[in-house]
Amino acid sequence: MIQDLRRDFSLSAATAGVIALLATYTGSVLVVVEAANAGQLSQSLLSTWIFAVSFGGGVSGLWLSLRYKVPVIGAWSTPSVVLLIFALTQYSFGEAVACYLLLSILVTLLAYTGWLAKLISVLPQSLLSAMIAGVLLSFCTQIFQSLQSVPNIILPVVIGYVIFRRFVPRYAVALALLTGLAFAFPEFSFNGAYEGFHLVSPVMTTPIFSGEALVGLGVPLFLLALTQHATGLHILQNEGFDVSAKQVVGVCGLISVPLSLFGSSGANPAAIIGAICAGSECHEDPSKRYISGVVCGIGYIFIGLFGASIITLFAQLPGQLITSLAGLALFGTLISSLTSSLEAEDTREAAMITFVVTASGMSFFNLGSALWGLLFGILFSMAMSRGNSTVEQT
Template sequence: MLKDFSVQALFMGVLTAFVGFASSFAVVLHGLQAVGASEAQAASGLMALSVALGICAIVLSATSRLPISMAWSTPGGALLASTGVVEGGFNAAVGAFIVCALLIVIAGLFRPLGRAVAAIPAPLANAMLAGVLIGLCFAPVKAIGFNPLLGLPIVLAWIVVGAFKRLWAVPAALAAFVLVVVFGVDVPEGALDTVRQSLVPTVAFVMPVFNVPAFVSIALPLFIVTMASQNIPGIAVMKVNGYETKPGPLFASTGFFSLLSAPFGGHAVNLAAITAAMCAGPDAHPDPKRRYWAVIVCGVCYLILGPLAGAVTASVALAPPILIQAVAGLALVGAFSGSAMAAFQAPDTREAAAITFLVTASGVSFGGISGAFWGLLAGGLMMALQRFVKSR
């Protein structure tokens, strides 16, 4: 293994960890707090996810000698943000995280369930994801409306830097957010002391509560979104770069590490999709057999970043919530545009996808169950009806 190590893989691993953490931690924090997590619980969840995915990436890549990149479920964080607090509060949400992790393990070990998830029509899965993401993608515009002097620099940084280097657009927006907080926000007295105290890692165990509303509103949609938007695309990215893997064991592994992080507030660990392309591509190393070191380095970086989650959360709390939501929204613009295009591309399923998108994006819940589930159900019924009529 040491002979396979390279400076190029080292650089790409560090870059991947920075981009992955900086571009989406805001989505995770906002999602966890939206379902009832306190600041300490959200920081604990972010730390648990960082440590779990770091260990998972190191173990899988070192044993297989393949660049198997891990990430937390960014679409899942956006789903939590659109769901809101369910009956039972954050304890019920943690119970749903555990159920979701078990479903992922079963999907990896039990092939029929894995095939059933893969059989969910891609237009409907993408339409549900687009409906989940669109609310948060409005946040940058709302931030400008809230205070142009605070919101506009964040958006302009994302636009200008993204025009030259798309990869650095979100980190640039995050840097602008930091500058806005430092120079444009009145920091309460003693707040900086709180940030310093938060440098000590905080681990918050949350006793899970299991109930039907949380299962239907969080566990099932989170499972579908994580599998359809992260795990399955993650396998596809590896195949594109010439790596053949068995999906089942990888899915089961991500579910196992999700199960370990859930009691501490982590919602889901999964295969990386976007950042996976960085470590699996030629930029990590010209020799495909030596690229796995980039993932190992990335995993080590996440283990270092994890204990700093409390300080990151406390620093973010100094600013108006709409500003960090704006950063999260900018981080999800690419995911939204990709899912929306995939949802409405096929003419035959366009109406069913539109129904799924509209019901999900409405944010309306029925019987304590969020719109993401009802959107998928409504779109599925519409698609089934259209196929029945066409067969007649």
């Protein structure tokens, strides 16, 4: 295994893993902090929560990347945590943990019995691609929003990326990252961020089973989990990787069951962050892209061991720089997703509806635009299919 890692290691793949790591801990993890504040959780519970989601994502991504030589980025469902920002004002953290526990058990059983693959197969692939493209669009447009707010950092990154893409395409993102850090360095102000780092002492939360919480919180969590797993797998499969729901989701589920007692919403294959490592920007040779999953997984585990005490470090990094780099790294996947979504003429209009609704950022009943975009696209596709069959009968 060590020999394989040495042989397959590349700067571009390692950089993709680092960018995925930075994108998570300068963005998604802050949602956990916000949800913890909404639920008035203690600092020890917040550290435990960050440990649980980080450790679950890290172990699952590391193991799957090494086992199958596929760039699986283990993650947690950000929409599920966003849901808790509102839900923790109605339910206790113990009730949320009970929902997480049952969800992890259910997802694991569905994965290993093959039912999850059947549920995912029902979702039209063109609409999944359109949903992914809608989410990616917001990431890519943030490059130019950041260019407006901090041109002194982002403009050199964009210019550098174009130059590097022309002459050294494999290392374009890595060199753009170094360019951005060089221009952003004068604005860094760590202010003692290195003080007070300590290993987390996980605190287990006793699950509280409530019918009201299982319906009001558990059902939306299941729908979000199904969508998250489907999109994560679709991104890998769309890039040519031969992975199954049983292989990937089953492992994520097994790891998530015990960690759910510490606040993990469930590990899953990352969708958008995972796309950074699955595409050609990571490495032109697909068989060597798994290095990005290894690097990111090790980073997740390391950060998880320090819990909330290390988040202060990531808070000092310029958020616009990370989102811009992520957007640049995702251009290739955006193109392939849009192309895949529009290939089938009979679902082209439904795919465009899915894309537009997802990109709109709308939210109802605490469910994000990605889920609504997929639902609207499916409903439109069903309506058109029924209308065509009616015309044929007459």
